[in-house]
Amino acid sequence: xxxxxxxxxxxxxxxxxxxxxxxxxxxxxxxxxxxxxxxxxxxxxxxxxxxxxxxxxxxxxxxxxxxxxxxxxxxxxxxxxxxxxxxxxxxxxxxxxxxxxxxxxxxxxxxxxxxxxxxxxxxxxxxxxxxxxxxxxxxxxxxxxxxxxxxxxxxxxxxxxxxxxxxxxxxxxxxxxxxxxxxxxxxxxxxxxxxxxxxxxxxxxxxxxxxxxxxxxxxxxxxxxxxxxxxxxxxxxxxxxxxxxxxxxxxxxxxxxxxxxxxxxxxxxxxxxxxxxxxxxxxxxxxxxxxxxxxxxxxxxxxxxxxxxxxxxxxxxxxxxxxxxxxxxxxxxxxxxxxxxxxxxxxxxxxxxxxxxxxxxxxxxxxxxxxxxxxxxxxxxxxxxxxxxxxxxxxxxxxxxxxxxxxxxxxxxxxxxxxxxxxxxxxxxxxxxxxxxxxxxxxxxxxxxxxxxxxxxxxxxxxxxxxxxxxxxxxxxxxx
Numbered sequence: 051x052x053x054x055x056x057x058x059x060x061x062x063x064x065x066x067x068x069x070x071x072x073x074x075x076x077x078x079x080x081x082x083x084x085x086x087x088x089x090x091x092x093x094x095x096x097x098x099x100x101x102x103x104x105x106x107x108x109x110x111x112x113x114x115x116x117x118x119x120x121x122x123x124x125x126x127x128x129x130x131x132x133x134x135x136x137x138x139x140x141x142x143x144x145x146x147x148x149x150x151x152x153x154x155x156x157x158x159x160x161x162x163x164x165x166x167x168x169x170x171x172x173x174x175x176x177x178x179x180x181x182x183x184x185x186x187x188x189x190x191x192x193x194x195x196x197x198x199x200x201x202x203x204x205x206x207x208x209x210x211x212x213x214x215x216x217x218x219x220x221x222x223x224x225x226x227x228x229x230x231x232x233x234x235x236x237x238x239x240x241x242x243x244x245x246x247x248x249x250x251x252x253x254x255x256x257x258x259x260x261x262x263x264x265x266x267x268x269x270x271x272x273x274x275x276x277x278x279x280x281x282x283x284x285x286x287x288x289x290x291x292x293x294x295x296x297x298x299x300x301x302x303x304x305x306x307x308x309x310x311x312x313x314x315x316x317x318x319x320x321x322x323x324x325x326x327x328x329x330x331x332x333x334x335x336x337x338x339x340x341x342x343x344x345x346x347x348x349x350x351x352x353x354x355x356x357x358x359x360x361x362x363x364x365x366x367x368x369x370x371x372x373x374x375x376x377x378x379x380x381x382x383x384x385x386x387x388x389x390x391x392x393x394x395x396x397x398x399x400x401x402x403x404x405x406x407x408x409x410x411x412x413x414x415x416x417x418x419x420x421x422x423x424x425x426x427x428x429x430x431x432x433x434x435x436x437x438x439x440x441x442x443x444x445x446x447x448x449x450x451x452x453x454x455x456x457x458x459x460x461x462x463x464x465x466x467x468x469x470x471x472x473x474x475x476x477x478x479x480x481x482x483x484x485x486x487x488x489x490x491x492x493x494x495x496x497x498x499x500x501x502x503x504x505x506x507x508x509x510x511x512x513x514x515x516x517x518x519x520x521x522x523x524x525x526x527x528x529x530x
Contacts (some may be wrong), residue, residue, distance in 0.1 A: 058097040061120065061142070065100055068110050073148065075099040084143045087128045087135040088190075091392060091446060092475055096123070096137040100146045105223055105231065105261040108144060112259065112506075113141055113229040121505050124255040125165065128199030129190040131393050132474030134201060134254045138509035138518065146197050152176055153262065160267040161220060161237065166197025166260050173265070182267040185212035188470070189381065197260045203252030205470035207303040207377065211336075214470065215225065216251040223262040224250060227506035237264060249496065254472050255507040257500040265296035271302070271336030275346050278373040280327040280359040284308060287329035288403040290356045291427045294333070295400065298350065299345045301428060303334040308407070310422025310435075311380045318383035321375065324359040331427065332377050380424040381435065382432060388420060390436035390445075394453045395471035396460035400430045409459055410434045417452040419445065431469035432460070454480065473511045482513045 062076035075084075081095035097120070102108045115122045121141035128135055137143050148530050149167035154258055156162065157180045164173060170191040187206035188194050193206065200222065205214045212218075218376040221235030281287040287306060294301065307330045312380040315321040323330065331353075335345045346363070353361050364370035384391050398406050407423060414421035414436070425433040432457055438445040457467050467473065467480045484489065494512055509518035 054245035061118075062098045064114065064118070065098065065142070066109065068114055069100055069102060069107055073101040073103070075101070075105075084125070084128075084137065084145075087125070087130040087133060089131050089133040089392070089474065089476055090137075090390065090440065091450065092133050092136055094137050094140065095466055097140050099143040099145055099167050102144050103148045107226065108146075108149075108259055109225045109229060109231055109262050111144055112144065112225050114453045116229050116505060117526070118467070119505070121508055123507050124197070124201070124259040126201070127169075127190070127193045128335070129188075129201060130474065131296045131395065131471040132196060132202075132468070132476040134474040134507075134510060135198075136475055137466050137474060138507075141505075146195060146259075146261070149197075149261065154187075155180075157267075159237075159487060162267055163262065163264050164196055165262050166195060166200070168196045170194045170196060170199055171486055177267055177390055178270070181270050183270055184265055185218055185268040186215045189378065196263055196265070200251050200260050201253070201255045202470065205426070205431070207305050207332075207426060208334075209426060209431075209470070210304055211241060211300055216248060218266045218268075219247055219251055220264040220266060222247060222250060222260050222264070224258040227501040227503060228260040234325040235264070241311060249430040252472070253497075254474060254508050254510050256497060258506065272337040273339040273342050274302075274370065275342050276332070276334045276336065276364045276370045276373050277346070277349060277353075278362045278376065279331040279333065279353045280324045281329045281331070281356070281363075282326040283357070284329045284407055286356045286358075287331050288407070288427070290331055290352055290358070291403065292400055293352045293356065294349065295428065299335070299348050301333050301345075301349075302336045303332065304426070304428030305332040305377050306330070306423070306425055306427035307332070307376055307380055308423040309407045310420070311376070311383070311424045314383035314387050314422060315376055315380060317386040318376075319379065323376075327359060330376055332373060377424070380422075382420060384435055384437050387422075388439060390438050390440040390449075392436045392438075392449055392453060393471075394432075394434045394436070394456060395468050396432050396434075396457045397469040398430045398432060398460050398463045398465035400427070402463045402465075403427065403430065404433075406432065406459065406463065410456055413452050413455050417448040419448050419452055421452075426469070430465065432456075445526075458483065478509070478511065478513050481511065 065074045076098040085093040085095040121139045123137040125135040146167035149165035152164045154163040188204040199215045224232045310327045335342045420437040436449045503526045
């Protein structure tokens with residue numbers, strides 16, 4: 051502990067010569083605050099944390115780390131759910147939380163230039179008066195940063211219609227793992243050349259640190275209609291999802307919450323739903339009024355055919371926001387059920403939802419752990435939320451084993467180990483179960499174009515990286 055403290059102090063002193071001392075954090079409090087992201091199962095404290103304000107600041111810090119052979123890990127708001135911002139080998143956390151400027155708004159061409167620490171919702175707020183918004187809307191959008199959205203290729207409830215982050219990024223500024231500044235992408239539509247931006251988005255900070263980005267802005271819809279349907283049977287709710295898509299209705303959002311979430315919402319906020327409710331579907335359509343009203347006639351018919359207990363349709367914006375409460379506060383409400391939550395992220399074909407949810411409940415029962423489901427039903431992006439007490443090593447172990455079993459079933463059903471949360475450290479082993487060896491080698495080759503070393507966000511995504519095996523035991527131990 052003493053030698054760690056000495057090394058941390060020396061590192062902080064050196065970095066204090068590069069950045070103002072107020073932008074360098076060290077000591078026990080900083081190490082503890084930055085030892086994980088929202089995936090709290092694994093923890094690894096950094097030696098220190100820096101808070102750069104500009105791209106030049108980031109470049110200077112990265113170049114120092116390379117000269118000093120110190121690993122570095124980029125971090126946005128720390129809302130990631132797979133350990134992508136875990137400082138796996140200690141070293142320096144480079145936080146973008148002070149890089150919050152919106153640098154340019156080009157309304158005529160529907161694009162915006164911002165620093166990586168700009169908060170997702172703030173981008174939309176800045177252009178709302180022009181009838182525009184930034185379409186990716188992760189549940190953490192009030193705090194999640196643009197850089198974090200780019201790192202994880204974030205989605206959100208409206209992904210079904212508007213797509214994930216990769217479809218909304220035009221160009222970006224990157225400090226690569228060699229400390230060089232790169233300008234990638236092009237503002238001209240259909241520009242030739244390799245899609246480097248597409249490679250960077252979703253690379254979880256392993257190919258460098260994004261410091262700025264140009265993003266597309268999307269017009270706000272002229273009309274929005276939102277409904278909350280309650281069902282006494284989970285299979286009826288999932289059948290409604292399949293029937294809506296089969297009928298040609300592509301809602302802007304199609305979210306499901308099960309009885310576990312309803313119990314948490316009642317415990318936390320006193321929210322009540324029709325007696326006997328076992329599942330809720332939040333359905334939102336947007337676009338020209340005539341088309342939306344036509345879609346909602348189909349929504350009403352299909353919900354009635356599947357014996358919905360109730361269909362509440364918002365009459366104004368206030369009622370719309372009220373209906374969204376169940377979705378937006380569901381995860382937070384689970385804090386009333388247990389002190390610890392792990393939100394998993396797997397993708398399956400929509401047609402497999404009923405059987406998959408049955409499997410989730412069976413696995414939770416088998417491992418004697420609580421579970422609730424709140425997820426993007428429209429695109430089969432499942433989010434089983436396990437709740438437990440991480441002060442008990444046995445419960446931690448059961449939560450991990452249950453999660454892995456569920457993600458393996460996603461693979462078996464032709465799905466994916468992640469839809470929007472990324473691989474991070476959580477699913478490194480499962481990555482090797484989804485991809486064969488040649489595919490993994492190809493991805494490692496692609497990574498080596500930018501990152502041929504081990505300093506930049508080590509131990510993420512790809513399995514069996516050099517120097518990571520011995521560290522993994524330490525991460526898990528810190529959670530206990």
